[in-house]
Amino acid sequence: MRTDSCSWGRGPGALILRLRSALQGGAGGPSLSSDWGDGGLFAPNTGAASAGPDPDEAEIEEAIAQVRAFSEELYDLCLLSWMSSEGLEGLLLDAAREAGRSGPAILFDYSKERIRLLWRGCARVEREIHRLAGLARFDLRRDGIYSAPLEPDHSILPALAPHFLGRFGGLSFALVDCRRRLCILSLSEGLRFLEGDDALRLLPDAESSDAERLWRRYFAATENPQRRNPGLQRRFMPERYWKYLVELRI
């Protein structure tokens, strides 16, 4: 997973600073969950006061380099924990404190329950990123922007954006988290983060297109009736994701 190829404002910066401090034996401060819950994702952009003073960007860069030099996996765990809606920060900082004391190998010791819970939690975030990289459906808006409505369990837009940025060439696109009312908009001049009604304004606005009709015909034709197995289909593609799937929504 790579989220570092784009700028996320200060996104996970505060968590990275706390992670570094935990690695160096610091207490890591009080729990972050109140500052970084849902909707707090882009707190620095909205001027949310609870996050405290804005961390210095150069300092964050330095902390990222130090964490990654210590362990790339720990850095990945940090970004995934940051996106998780399960409050994994405590587990992450504990793991960092232990790893700071006894070396990075401890991060892979699955016999430790808290290490295992951290990996499990992060794996759920990673699985959802991979799943929605496939299940996001874009629709062409009248203003020429391709827009994908999503309702992810975790706040994963920051990981999905680079995936689509890497494949959509110069296309303008929007990823809209309908439940958290967040949007990442990619235009030729760069990325923008939107919240609330501004985010929801980027939802698809067009009538059903020829491409949608063709896709539905295609999808119906690919099923082998002699191999029907709807249980397997639901296992790979839980129904909570069907709402925005062109081929399955009624």
Added chain:
Amino acid sequence: MNLADKLALLAASARYDASCASSGSARVSRKGGIGAAVPAGVCHSWTGDGRCVSLLKVLYSNACRNDCAYCVNRASADVPRASFTTEELVSLTVDFYRRNYVEGLFLSSGVFSDPDIVMERLIEVARVLREREGFAGYIHLKGIPGCGDRLLRRAGLYADRLSVNIELPTSQSLALLAPQKSGAEILGSMRFLGEAESESREDAARLRSAPRFAPAGQSTQLIVGASPEDDRCIVKLAASLYRRYGLRRVYYSAFMPVVPDPRLPNPDAPPLLREHRLYQADWLLRFYGYNAEELLDGAEPSFSVDIDPKCSWALRHPSFFPVEIGSADYDRLLRVPGIGPAGARRILSSRRGGRLRPEELPKMGIALKRAKWFLSVDGRPLCEPPQPGTLRSYLSDNPAAAGRGTAAPGSRAATGQLEFELP
């Protein structure tokens, strides 16, 4: 025929090809272009039969001069025929890609003309996608049986993956059911693809900018249950294809009767359990270090209905067990039913943190239900074996079928001279 009807017809004709993988390739989006390929591949949907939809998988044309008994598009079948144009396929692919419906295109075709001419058409679609549209998504092209190596080489410059279907496990069955196809030609193409791919890998090692030939390699497919060969014959063939021609995947497709034919069996349902057992065995070949001769032998020429091939091997090799949790190496751990590559790696890395307790194993992704019969701690078996002869029932993933023999009923051993000779 309008585009939507054509799409439905040529998608339905292609759905018997099991492969829909978009993995094994990494391409980056170019300026002004569209698309990228990621090594792990991406699934975009799952059909009602539970199979992943990753690519727009269609035939260029379902007109075919071959009369293969098992094929829905055989020359003698009474079905409507249609063909796409290059432009139709290019715009469908790009439109679907922009909406994130697919990772790219999987293009095959009926043999509507000379194989070289058909292959040229497929290559032209891929060329226009890559060169004019700047498309860097995934392209899988089918090699038309009988087309020249020169065309396969060109196809490999545009495609991520190429595949030539071997269709059936022996040259005898191929001669009976697909009389216009030649096993020697098919295997010759596979050998060519294997050599071209390894040459290209060597070139790339010397010069990074060297053009890559089909970076996701080649795959093939064979139909299971249309002909009488046993599983041993199929697994041996798959193992030699992996070894000799460097195939990335062999796909097994349970036979479904689509056109009645006296040369074919007429099962009530496709042999899905047999197909499943072959995939399990295929995994053991590719990721677990088993070889074909270990999995099946003359005494047991086909896989069982009630237990998987790995458990079956374990039951036949009691002297290999128990395996010591605290000291066994990776290869030994992998042979324990219930332990996979991830579990074996976790056991190894957890040892560094001190003594490993058995109750921690389930939390490491290990199926203790099966593994406990085959492991020991400090020289003592983790679990005393149950009454002799009953272990099999504890290991079954399909207990209702106990005692019902093999998943390949009616199959026969293929004798030596009938098997494919790999050039």
